[in-house]
Amino acid sequence: MSTNSYYGQEGHGPYELIGIGNLELEEGGNIPNCQLAVATHGTLNAAKDNAILVPTWYSGTSKIMEQVYIGNGRALDPAKYFIIVVNQIGNGLSTSPHNSSGAQAGPTFPKVRIGDDVRAQHKLLTEKYGLKSLALVVGGSMGAQQTYEWAVRYPDMVKRAAPIAGTARNTIHDFLFTETLVEAITSDPGFNKGFYTSSADVREGLLRHAKMWAVMGWSTEFFQENRHKSLGFSSLDDFITNFMYGYFSVMDPNDLLCMAWKWQRGDVSRHTGGDLRAALGRIKAKTFVMPMSSDMFFPPADCQAEWRLIPDAEFRPIQTIDGHLALFGADPNAISQLDKHLGELLATKI
């Protein structure tokens, strides 16, 4: 177990650490006393039918979901809904390599799959809150992977699903991209096979990883239109150093690698012997598929191909030049499109 001041209530709270007991893992092994960091907004009604689950993305925590997606008058409105944001395993707030000890500390942390997260969340929601249905599961990127996993694994429980900028089965291309992110970190001699003393030892690798995010996370139009300057940075260097480097360099490398491994292998067709059509055919949730129009690694075409396999789903791409990282909410127009679609989805009678 190592300390990392980035992860904690100060930067990411308020959240509650909730133990769900022992979590058996799909790849074998288990996480004893698995802790999920959970932030809730609003109140569960008596009928227990106003719950919304929001899983988190790679490197993200419940905080950005709160800041960018949740609010009074928004689609995800705490005045109407009981919104439960669950930090994914490995993200630094929930049980993760850097905050585990003993035989599971750091690089010895077991391999976790999207399905493990979803079963852990299911245990939390059913046992802690007594939920039998979810009005909506909504998440971006790896949050979309978890959303799809929820809709396929628990089709009767999920009434509506909104996978944003993510796929149900990760593509080969996306797998390769993630591999380059992983290699940026692991190739740093300071990484030392995961046995570093602090993130600072892996600084060069984390910076390379951040720059690759700058290439694939935004879009050529984003830079062409000087969006990086309109976000308040004086130059490309300023943007790379103070935004991209600043964001990623404080994170724990083993935590990032835990999430990356999971991301690479997101695949709902594991439930159906590799048959994606059969897996997506199980979905009963009313589903809005919402890619970002300029996304370079979860591009609209990949999302659209899956949308065709989901019964009664709607394809609702978000027009933006902010690429995948429009998820960060820096393009207000993208967020307003998202809000509109989510509002319509929530208004859909089931």
Added chain:
Amino acid sequence: MSTNSYYGQEGHGPYELIGIGNLELEEGGNIPNCQLAVATHGTLNAAKDNAILVPTWYSGTSKIMEQVYIGNGRALDPAKYFIIVVNQIGNGLSTSPHNSSGAQAGPTFPKVRIGDDVRAQHKLLTEKYGLKSLALVVGGSMGAQQTYEWAVRYPDMVKRAAPIAGTARNTIHDFLFTETLVEAITSDPGFNKGFYTSSADVREGLLRHAKMWAVMGWSTEFFQENRHKSLGFSSLDDFITNFMYGYFSVMDPNDLLCMAWKWQRGDVSRHTGGDLRAALGRIKAKTFVMPMSSDMFFPPADCQAEWRLIPDAEFRPIQTIDGHLALFGADPNAISQLDKHLGELLATKI
């Protein structure tokens, strides 16, 4: 000066090494006794008006241009045209870091710009062949950068121009992508600031560089449609190892970095104080702008924006799922579209 058996007549010939004397460089300094590796096809006619210049791309040599683009019955037909393929400075055949000695060997090789290549080629064509006009300049990627530079710098000499999958002014996004390629190499401890003994010392960095090419060079549809298997590879691993790694790992790191530096800074608006419209407005060549439809770093939108600034130009995108590396010619349909467009361009009366 180091030896590298990859570069030579056996793999890339026949070509002729032609000295053009001293080349003053835009960044300062010079290359004394600059040697250009030149491959020609066909015969110069008496009027000297049937010459076609073909510059080369990053990591490419005259050989792939010969194999993929030139042939009897093709648009670039040696029976009709005198086709001169000039290897760019730094590509390993022409004067390059790895084949230079003394104060210019390896990492001490001077910085070279696209404009330096084009002036070197101009000297070659005018002095060695006595050319006063070029029926066509055509190149892909960095070859497109050189094509644009030719058309802007020598507007009266270039009658037709076909920049394929490249831009006249490199974009910020493309600059960033190239920077991640550079960092993949330079971050390898074996790189040793360029003072390695052989490419094998930098193997890990070259492999990471190759994998990043796999991500940005093709497209998500390329892998989705299993094009890597239809090219004869049994799996993604086989493709990455035997194609991508095999291709790049034998190259000289300093040579690649010389080209990358040049690529990042391609910009015809250097002639006009940064005014791209004014620079492209100088072009007198009939120009076909030909991006690859699925290109991730010279995407159609960037090429189209430049096309609008070129007098009387035509926008002729190539439909393909092979991304930027459709340039390699593995998609016969893309090559046949290219041939058709080039044929029409060459048939245009000037």
